[in-house]
Amino acid sequence: MSWGFVREFLRSPGSVGAVWPSSPALAREIIRSANVGSADFVLEIGPGSGAFTGEILSSLRPGARFLAIEKCAELARGVADRFPAAQVVAGCATELDVHLDGHGSPDSVVSGLPWAAFGEPLQESLLRQITAALHPEGTFATFAYFGPHRLKAGCAFRDKLGGHFRQIRRSPVVLANFPPAFVYFCRK
Secondary structure: OOHHHHHHHHHOHHHHOOOOOOOHHHHHHHHHHOOHHHOOEEEEEOOOOOOOHHHHHHHOOOOOEEEEEEOOHHHHHHHHHHOOOOOEEEOOHHHHHHHHOOOOOOOEEEEOOOHHHOOHHHHHHHHHHHHHHOOOOOEEEEEEEOOHHHOHHHHHHHHHHHOOOOEEEEOOOEOOOOOOEEEEEEEO
């Protein structure tokens, strides 16, 4: 359990978006859905306390590259300290092109961003940048909490994904997460 994560949530719930880090079960599901094991370059956006980062690093094939972008400097330092093999940038996903300069196009993007906490213009801007950066055959995976996904904002986000990706699938609900969640797997 990361108390730094909880502290950041209390300071800025609109940026952290969850009161509790994602579970190992959700991490395994998002890594599987994002095809991390076959990727050449994996980008993680919003690693938070690193709930997905360790699973990503242990799933990378030899020679694959990894970059994480975390807006909160304290959380970025925590992930970098916890995972010395990870390249972690303290920066905002709204400047994805700047952070990816010189890295090339990721063929797998894993997102821990709190989409439900963002307004529609920010969601649209981020999705536009992700699809522009993503390799033409790339995959994007993010998660949503089960239940709120049926609310107006959750349905609008699902529709927004449909405007950016040709294929969208949903994983089974991961009950071993608090709260239960599922993964959206999207292909460009």
